[in-house]
Amino acid sequence: MTVQTTPDHTRWDSLAQEVIAPLAAQIDQDARVPQQVIMALRQAGAFASGFPGGPATDQAEALSASLDHGQMHQALGAASASVQGVLNVHHMGGSALAKWSSKAQRSQWMPRVLSGEICCAIAMTEPEVGSDISAVQTQARPVSGGYELTGQKAWITCGDFADLFVLIAKTEAGPTAFLLPKQTKGLRIAPIEGLLGCRGYMMANLHLEAAYLPEDHLLGRPGFGASHVAVTGLEAGRLNLAWGCVGLADAACTLALRRAKTRQQFGKPIGDFQLVQQMLARMATDIHAARLMCQSAATARALRQMDAAKQATMAKYFASQMVGRVTRDAQQIFGAEGIGPNTPMALFHRDSRIMEVIEGTTQVLESMIARLSLSEVHLS
Amino acid sequence: MTDTKTNPQGAIAAFMTRSFDGAKIEPDQDIFEAGYGNSMFAMQLVAFVESHFGLDIEAEDLEIDNFRSINRVAALVARKQAMAAA
Numbered sequence A: 001m002t003v004q005t006t007p008d009h010t011r012w013d014s015l016a017q018e019v020i021a022p023l024a025a026q027i028d029q030d031a032r033v034p035q036q037v038i039m040a041l042r043q044a045g046a047f048a049s050g051f052p053g054g055p056a057t058d059q060a061e062a063l064s065a066s067l068d069h070g071q072m073h074q075a076l077g078a079a080s081a082s083v084q085g086v087l088n089v090h091h092m093g094g095s096a097l098a099k100w101s102s103k104a105q106r107s108q109w110m111p112r113v114l115s116g117e118i119c120c121a122i123a124m125t126e127p128e129v130g131s132d133i134s135a136v137q138t139q140a141r142p143v144s145g146g147y148e149l150t151g152q153k154a155w156i157t158c159g160d161f162a163d164l165f166v167l168i169a170k171t172e173a174g175p176t177a178f179l180l181p182k183q184t185k186g187l188r189i190a191p192i193e194g195l196l197g198c199r200g201y202m203m204a205n206l207h208l209e210a211a212y213l214p215e216d217h218l219l220g221r222p223g224f225g226a227s228h229v230a231v232t233g234l235e236a237g238r239l240n241l242a243w244g245c246v247g248l249a250d251a252a253c254t255l256a257l258r259r260a261k262t263r264q265q266f267g268k269p270i271g272d273f274q275l276v277q278q279m280l281a282r283m284a285t286d287i288h289a290a291r292l293m294c295q296s297a298a299t300a301r302a303l304r305q306m307d308a309a310k311q312a313t314m315a316k317y318f319a320s321q322m323v324g325r326v327t328r329d330a331q332q333i334f335g336a337e338g339i340g341p342n343t344p345m346a347l348f349h350r351d352s353r354i355m356e357v358i359e360g361t362t363q364v365l366e367s368m369i370a371r372l373s374l375s376e377v378h379l380s
Numbered sequence B: 001m002t003d004t005k006t007n008p009q010g011a012i013a014a015f016m017t018r019s020f021d022g023a024k025i026e027p028d029q030d031i032f033e034a035g036y037g038n039s040m041f042a043m044q045l046v047a048f049v050e051s052h053f054g055l056d057i058e059a060e061d062l063e064i065d066n067f068r069s070i071n072r073v074a075a076l077v078a079r080k081q082a083m084a085a086a
Helices: A011-030 A035-044 A059-079 A081-100 A103-115 A225-262 A274-302 A308-338 A344-354 A362-375 B008-019 B039-053 B070-085
Strands: A120-123 A139-143 A146-156 A164-171 A174-181 A187-191 A204-214
Touching: A011 A035, A011 A059, A011 A081, A011 A344, A035 A081, A059 A081, A059 A225, A059 A274, A081 A103, A081 A120, A081 A164, A081 A174, A081 A225, A081 A344, A120 A146, A120 A225, A146 A164, A146 A174, A164 A225, A174 A204, A174 A225, A225 A274, A225 A308, A225 A344, A225 B039, A274 A308, A308 A344, A308 A362, A308 B039, A362 B039, B008 B039, B008 B070, B039 B070
Parallel strands: A120 A164, A139 A164
Antiparallel strands: A139 A146, A146 A204, A164 A174, A187 A204
C-alpha cells in the first residue's frame, strides 16, 4: 500500500490558524466555542467532511476525501482541541446516523447534518457504564407509537451544544440506538464545568425522565445499538481523534523548536544542547510516526480494507499517548514559561491529557488491539 | 475475486474459519448458538461482507437471522447483489 504524503499546507490550515487559533485561549476560558467559529466551519463545509460520498464515489475520490478529512482534524487539533472535539462528535453521531438510518430518516436529517444546521453528538457513557456499552442502564420502554426513555447519560461531549444525540438505551432486545433531539420533552441537560482540558467540549450530563420518542426515532434495529451503531461512531471518532492529536502535538513541537532556537543560555541557543536535542528528536519522530499511522488508517478506511477498524484503533492508541509525551517535552523546553498562567503550553498540556481517556481508554484499546492481533494467528 | 460470484459460501466460510481460530464451520451451523459470535465479530462480519462483496449493509439488513450461519449470510449477499443488479 502506498501512503500519500500530507502536504505541508492544506485548505484547512488557513481556517484553523486565521480564525480558530487566535480564539483558543478564549474558548478555554469561556468553556464554549463561539458562534463565529461555528459559522466559519459551516461555510467551509467542515460539518459535511468525512461523510460517504454516495455510490458513485470511486476509490480515488474516497481516498482523497478521507485524507482531506484527516487533514481537517489535524488542522483543527493544532488550533484548538476543543473545536476539533466538536467536529469529532458531530462526525461520530452523524456517521452512525448516515450508516444505519432508514431512507426516510436520511432524508429528514442528513441535509441539515451535512450543512451544520444540526450538530450531532453521541450519548453512550453513563455514571456506571463506560467502555462496556452493552451494559447501558438507560431504559427505553415501548409505549404507544414509540418509546419512553428514562435514565442518565454522563460526560457527553457537546452535550450542552448539540442539536441531535445518537443515544444508546436498553430495550428487551438489547442495547438500541435512538435519535434524541435536544428539545425532547423530558430531557434535561446539565452542563459540566471545570474540566481539566478541552473545556470547549461543552460537556454535559443528560437526564431523561420519561422522555418520549416516536417510533421513527429508532436508529437501526433493536438490539444492534452497541455492536453496530455505537461502534460505527467510535471507529470514526478514534481516527478523527488520532489526527487531532497529531495536530496538537505538531503545534506544541513547532513552538518548542522556535524556543530551542531563540532561547539563549550559557551563551548559545538551548537547541545546541544535546539533552534538549534528544527531546526534539523524540518529538519529531513521534509526530511523524503518528501521522503515518493516521494516513495509513485513513487509506484503509477509504478503501474499505478489512483492517481499517484495527488501524484506526492503533492510530488512536499511539497518537493519544504520543501527544502526552510531546506536550510534556515541549513544556519542559519552555521551562517556567511553559507552566505559567494562560500560556499555550499549559493549554496544550491540559488538552492533551484528555486524549487517552475519550473514545476508548488506552487500556481498553490495548485489549482490543491484542485480541484482534491474536485472532490473526492460527496454530493449525 | 471470482469466488464472489461463483462461491460466496466458500469466501464466507473461509472468513469465519479465520475469525474463529481455524474452527471448521458447517454451512448451516448457528455461529451464535455455538458461541462464536461476539460484539467485535459482529462489525467485522459487516466489514467483511461490504469489503469482499462490494455491498452496503444497511439498517433493514440488521436482522440477527441474516448473520446466523454461512448460508444465511450467503443468502443476504445474494439478495443484495440481485437488488443492486435490478
